[in-house]
Amino acid sequence: MDRRENKRSRMEKKDSRRMFIVSLYSLVLLFPAAQLAAAADYYSRADFPADFVFGSGTTAYQYEGAAFQDGRTPSIWDTFAHSGHASGANGDVTCDGYHKYKGDVKLMKDTGLEAFRLSISWSRLIPNGRGPVNPKGLQFYNNLIDELISHGIRPHVTLHHFDLPQALEDEYGGWLSRKIVKDFTAYAKVCFREFGDRVSFWTTVNEGNVFALGGYSQGVVPPGRCSPSIKTGCLGNSSTEPYIVGHNILLAHSATWRLYRKKYKATQKGYVGFNIYTWGIVPYTNAKEDVLATQRAYDFFIGWLIDPLIFGNYPETVKQRVQGRLPVFTKYESEKIKGSLDFIGVNHYTSILVKDDPSIHDIDKWAFSSDLSAKLILANTGDTPSDQYPMVPSGLYQLLEYLKQVYGNPPIYVHENGQKMRRNGTLIDTPRVEYFRGYIGSMLDAVKNGSNTKGYFAWTFLDCLELLDGYGSSYGFYYVDLDDKDLTRYPKLSAHWYSNFLQGKSTT
Numbered sequence: 001m002d003r004r005e006n007k008r009s010r011m012e013k014k015d016s017r018r019m020f021i022v023s024l025y026s027l028v029l030l031f032p033a034a035q036l037a038a039a040a041d042y043y044s045r046a047d048f049p050a051d052f053v054f055g056s057g058t059t060a061y062q063y064e065g066a067a068f069q070d071g072r073t074p075s076i077w078d079t080f081a082h083s084g085h086a087s088g089a090n091g092d093v094t095c096d097g098y099h100k101y102k103g104d105v106k107l108m109k110d111t112g113l114e115a116f117r118l119s120i121s122w123s124r125l126i127p128n129g130r131g132p133v134n135p136k137g138l139q140f141y142n143n144l145i146d147e148l149i150s151h152g153i154r155p156h157v158t159l160h161h162f163d164l165p166q167a168l169e170d171e172y173g174g175w176l177s178r179k180i181v182k183d184f185t186a187y188a189k190v191c192f193r194e195f196g197d198r199v200s201f202w203t204t205v206n207e208g209n210v211f212a213l214g215g216y217s218q219g220v221v222p223p224g225r226c227s228p229s230i231k232t233g234c235l236g237n238s239s240t241e242p243y244i245v246g247h248n249i250l251l252a253h254s255a256t257w258r259l260y261r262k263k264y265k266a267t268q269k270g271y272v273g274f275n276i277y278t279w280g281i282v283p284y285t286n287a288k289e290d291v292l293a294t295q296r297a298y299d300f301f302i303g304w305l306i307d308p309l310i311f312g313n314y315p316e317t318v319k320q321r322v323q324g325r326l327p328v329f330t331k332y333e334s335e336k337i338k339g340s341l342d343f344i345g346v347n348h349y350t351s352i353l354v355k356d357d358p359s360i361h362d363i364d365k366w367a368f369s370s371d372l373s374a375k376l377i378l379a380n381t382g383d384t385p386s387d388q389y390p391m392v393p394s395g396l397y398q399l400l401e402y403l404k405q406v407y408g409n410p411p412i413y414v415h416e417n418g419q420k421m422r423r424n425g426t427l428i429d430t431p432r433v434e435y436f437r438g439y440i441g442s443m444l445d446a447v448k449n450g451s452n453t454k455g456y457f458a459w460t461f462l463d464c465l466e467l468l469d470g471y472g473s474s475y476g477f478y479y480v481d482l483d484d485k486d487l488t489r490y491p492k493l494s495a496h497w498y499s500n501f502l503q504g505k506s507t508t
């Protein structure tokens with residue numbers, strides 16, 4: 001008992017120090033960045049609400065392999081990977097989850113996962129993007145979902161994770177066309193109909209903001225479009241296409257949410273959410289200009305796609321700055337889209353500092369940084385190796401607090417959070433353990449202060465293909481030896497740590 005109280009008072013001390021930093025966050029930059037990392041260090045699984053869910057995840061293209069097997073056709077990610085991005089690494093085989101899922105589900109069970117986040121490959125299920133369902137694809141996802149359920153692991157399913165069927169990209173430009181709304185909804189309907197008796201948590205689109213910006217402005221994620229001035233050989237228009245794509249994503253999401261509510265909610269009783277990439281966002285200095293630029297950054301990265309789903313329209317800042325390049329919702333669309341969201345999924349890795357810069361024209365990195373008129377600088381904790389993320393756990397607290405206060409405390413799932421390290425550098429991945437300890441602790445602080453955060457999915461379960469680095473970096477609890485024909489999985493220190501945590505042991 002004494003020990004517990006002692007722990008609690010130590011934690012409160014830490015809490016209040018961090019709260020001070022957060023509430024005065026215009027002063028954040030005056031603190032050495034290492035102090036930003038203060039978060040509850042002592043806690044256990046039991047400190048979270050009983051219905052809070054902990055898991056891990058992966059996605060179809062990164063995990064399944066069997067890219068040309070049993071009727072699957074390429075997605076825009078296959079095309080992107082095969083055209084030399086991410087050092088030419090591709091998902092043709094990767095972790096071969098298509099054949100190895102049974103062993104992996106057993107490993108999840110042994111690790112203690114309560115839930116698993118996976119995505120469905122649209123082009124495996126419906127190879128032409130629309131039309132006939134592929135029976136082998138259907139069988140695979142039924143098998144995987146059944147395997148999870150029979151091990152007591154709840155599936156959380158994403159419908160689109162950077163992997164639109166290439167057939168639809170070729171036919172009408174994919175997400176650039178409004179035709180996507182109808183095809184996406186029809187695909188979602190197949191998923192709800194076939195899997196919805198066992199799946200209660202659906203995410204329509206993963207990282208809508210990064211897909212639109214990275215895929216159509218920077219050209220660094222599928223489908224790799226951008227203005228030719230940004231990258232030689234790039235096709236597209238970095239200052240218009242991201243906004244068109246963002247708009248169509250919102251319309252497709254909202255149509256899907258309404259379909260679920262109308263046809264499936266009463267019987268299946270599930271939830272349909274949307275996912276965005278997030279950062280902790282702090283001003284570079286406490287000067288008024290940087291504080292205002294920080295608010296703009298929230299509006300552009302979070303508000304751009306979340307405001308319409310909650311309030312029915314884009315943030316004023318975004319409308320004013322993007323003007324004619326920003327598509328407009330009709331009054332009817334605005335009414336339909338408003339409130340079409342059961343939860344927000346956030347992917348969160350690190351924090352950025354925002355520096356006001358009215359003169360900015362370097363649209364080579366984020367084309368819309370000229371719309372934002374600010375520079376985004378990775379928070380540098382000084383001692384972070386360049387192949388890892390600066391560790392700023394308070395950034396997650398701050399993000400969750402922001403979502404709570406601005407959007408009326410909607411349910412949140414942390415869909416991705418994890419530390420990047422060199423692949424197979426070592427199985428003793430101590431920095432990853434420290435990262436999880438800090439971020440999960442910071443999330444606990446947010447929950448204690450009333451955030452409606454309901455789940456956490458560590459990225460990622462296995463070392464498979466990574467979107468930006470191919471096989472160069474890894475985030476997994478388990479190392480996968482790609483040179484071994486059996487693709488053997490080896491637990492890292494972080495797997496033991498997470499497993500201990502999930503089994504109720506304290507994190508010290």
Ligand SMILES: *[C@@H]1O[C@H](CO)[C@@H](O)[C@H](O)[C@H]1NC(C)=O
Nearest residue numbers: 019020022023401405449450
């Ligand atoms: C805790 O939550 C309250 C109520 O939402 C809020 O006013 C306060 O700023 C939060 N505290 C911190 C430190 O974020």
Ligand SMILES: *[C@@H]1O[C@H](CO)[C@@H](O)[C@H](O)[C@H]1NC(C)=O
Nearest residue numbers: 227228229236237238239240
């Ligand atoms: C992108 O579109 C804008 C607005 O239509 C136009 O002014 C600009 O020239 C286009 N840029 C490219 C690279 O096509």
Ligand SMILES: CC(=O)N[C@H]1CO[C@H](CO)[C@@H](O)[C@@H]1O
Nearest residue numbers: 424425426427479481484490
């Ligand atoms: C440095 C390091 O951890 N290397 C490991 C890479 O993975 C193989 C298993 O395939 C281990 O045997 C090595 O120790």
